[in-house]
Amino acid sequence: MANVILLEVINNALRSVAEQMSATMVRSSYSTIVKEMMDCSSAIFDGNGRLLAEGANIPIHLNCLGPCLNTVLTKYFSKEDLNPGDLILTNHPYAGGESLGSHHTKDLIMIAPVFHDNNELIAFSMTMLHHKDVGGVWTGDSWTVEIWQEGFLLEPIKLYDKGIRNEALWNVILNNTRTPRDMKGDLMAQISACNIGIKGFKQIVKKYGLELVKEVTEDLLNYSERLTRNEIRLIRDGSYTHEEKILDDGFEGGPYNLKLTVIVEGDNITFDYTGTDKQIRGPINSPLSATISATYYAMRCITNADIPSNQGCQRPIKVIAPEGTLVNCQMPIGCFQRMVTDHILVDLIMGAMANAIPNKVMADSCGTNYDFCSGTNLETHPRGGEITHRQYWGEIVPGGLGARSDKDGITIMSCHVTNCPIPPLEAQEIEAPMLFIERSILPDSEGAGKFRSGFAQRRKWKLVGHDGIFSHVSQKSKIPPQGMHGGKHGNTSKWIINEGKEDEKILDYAMGDVIFLNYGDTITCITASGGGYGNPLERDMEKVKEDVEMGLVSIENAKLKYGVVINPITHEIDYEESNRLRNIK
Structure with a gap:
């Protein structure tokens, strides 16, 4: 194993490159959703398509990039098909025949191969950016039932081939959006970010040497896997289940059920979504790549935050998501609003693990x-x-x-x-x-x-x-x-x-x-x-008082919800009456 100090130095160097890529998109994009809301992500992969580092960006994006890269390399372009100056572009959720591409049509993914001395493929620089408009039903945000209503579809294709831009493709993209200025600016921001990734990774290789970088990154992956397995061992072996509902108000035939069984066996963990309802005619269906992303995110929440976030973290995790369900939708169903499902998947996982690791989970959140x-x-x-x-x-x-x-x-x-x-x-x-x-x-x-x-x-x-x-x-x-x-x-x-x-x-x-x-x-x-x-009734009374003084909790609800009696004039706590009330309740 490489020197532990060098391991940490190169890990942070890789993370820094990924962060620079994201910052480039935010600082140079045109659309508000990126320059103000930072709806973009970036990551660095090694020459075998394994995640090495990612920016601290949109969690649902990040873990999508790996499955998408694998789809591209196995179904569209082999490593031998790639050259310096190439840039692959896709937004197709069902690229390759499965739902292992982009999450929805507005998320355009770029893949730039990184070469050493212009002959050896050593890494991939990848970005994902949410574009304002890609055609479809007005802005693509209405209730769609099929993928073609959600905008133009690009199976993985070279936007740049050996450094030469495909002008016909470029014009097709700009002619299929209502906002060509923003689209052009945001595409250029993505391209710049990919180039930053290429430059940054090459600088690391130049400083430390290619063989040492390969050795250290291999150790990094194994290190993250080992630490993740250690975390899983802390969970009691067993099977844990939970259910949640989406479209809970009955819209379009809802509510629909999401079901999960988490199986912990030693240092391996399986997330089995069998029992989840079938996909519906609507845009809330989650592609498998998005379901995997939400699952990996939840695992990072319940494991040590100090573990380097790379593909090693994912090795002990197995995801089972039956085809044709809300968590593994199939062509040609819509999926633009997959976040409606993916947000609840996190609550679903937390609920399943509530009794297994009560000190590491959290209650339901607001969702989408x-x-x-x-x-x-x-x-x-x-x-x-x-x-x-x-x-x-x-x-x-x-x-x-x-x-x-x-x-x-x-x-x-x-x-x-x-x-x-x-x-x-x-x-x-x-x-x-x-x-x-x-x-x-x-x-x-x-x-x-x-x-x-x-x-x-x-x-x-x-x-x-x-x-x-x-x-x-x-x-x-x-x-x-x-x-x-x-x-x-x-x-x-x-x-x-x-x-x-x-x-x-x-x-x-x-x-x-x-x-x-x-x-x-x-x-x-x-x-x-x-x-x-x-x-x-076990809440610290001083915390209740603090919330009252900040105007967050009313005096009435301090008493009703928490059993804390507070003087409306002085805001002093009546400890005797509060303790009596809490004992009664």
């Missing part, structure tokens, strides 16, 4: 919350809209995260497999005809517990454009996020059009097809929060 809209107002936004004069905007709306055995849940943060920050309000208002009215924490929305969940978000904006076309996605509108080990459930989600006006309408479902808006219409989103962990 999106809204997307477009409108026109050439007086206020004359340069927007590109071809159609429409300006597009949207946000991954964070809610509350579930609590853990020793920590409160985080408030208003993108949870689990989504890792996008909130874009500045001003940036959205500058680029689109909309005006924010409110973004706030919703008091008393937490899942109570010894450790409470994060709070829900209340968010409201107004359309100051014409011909608005709106779509929305959220979860847990009927069945709230569940608590764990005595913790209480959290807040449910809700969408309201024109709140407080005569034509106010609470939307029937947490998802739906497009809704047409008029100038001045408002959209209010109340997100889900998370579930609590442990008995609320």
Whole structure:
């Protein structure tokens, strides 16, 4: 085994390269979803297609890149077909006949081979970036039932061949989007990031020598595998099951069931999704590559964070996902909104492991919350809209995260497999005809517990454009996020059009097809929060008081939920009355 210091130095050098790749995309992209919300990812693989390092980006992206690379190398291009200057592009979820490609059509994946002395293939530099529009049903965000409604499809193809760009392909892509300026800028950002990866890996090889780098990376993979197996051994052998529901409000025939059995045997772990419902005519189906990503992410959550994140971590993990189900959809079903399923997969895994490793799991979180809209107002936004004069905007709306055995849940943060920050309000208002009215924490929305969940978000904006076309996605509108080990459930989600006006309408479902808006219409989103962990009556009274003083918990709910009596004037705790009340409860 290589010197442990050198092992750590090269591991961090590889991670640094991956981080530089992501930073390049964020700093040079055109679209808000990337430059403000950082919806992109990057990774470095060795010459055999094994993950060496990844940027700290979108978890659901990262573990997709490995299966996609394997599909490309086994079904489309052998290593002998690749040359310096090549750049492969794909966005096809069903490339190669299985669902082991991109997760959905807007996620374009680029693969750049790295050569040593222009003859030996030594690595791959890969990026994934969520593009604003790839054709399809308006912005592709409505309720689709087949893959062709979700945009153009690119089976793996060389965008660059020996450094020469395929101009015909380039023009086809730019002619099949409503936002060619953003598409061009974001593609160039991806290309630049891939080149940064090539340059960075070559610099590492130049500094340490190719043979030493090969030796160290092999040791790194084995090291991560060994540490991961050590973590699995700490879990009691056995079979652990759990079920969760999606489309819990009955939309499109729901609710549908997700089922999981986790089997722990020594230092191996199997995630078996047998029993999950069949795929449906809609976009919430998860490709196998996305299901694998969510599973690997959950495993990283319950294992030591210090373990280097590479393919070695994945070796002890087996995923069983029957074909034609919600967790392994098959052509030609839609999958654009696969995150509706993938978010719940994390809750599903946490729920299954709740009794096996109670100190390492967390209660349910808010799940998926999106809204997307477009409108026109050439007086206020004359340069927007590109071809159609429409300006597009949207946000991954964070809610509350579930609590853990020793920590409160985080408030208003993108949870689990989504890792996008909130874009500045001003940036959205500058680029689109909309005006924010409110973004706030919703008091008393937490899942109570010894450790409470994060709070829900209340968010409201107004359309100051014409011909608005709106779509929305959220979860847990009927069945709230569940608590764990005595913790209480959290807040449910809700969408309201024109709140407080005569034509106010609470939307029937947490998802739906497009809704047409008029100038001045408002959209209010109340997100889900998370579930609590442990008995609320065991919560530290001082923490309850702190939440009351911050305006997060009312005095009434401090007493009702936590059994803590607080003076409304002085905010002092009545310990005698609180202890008496807690003993009664």
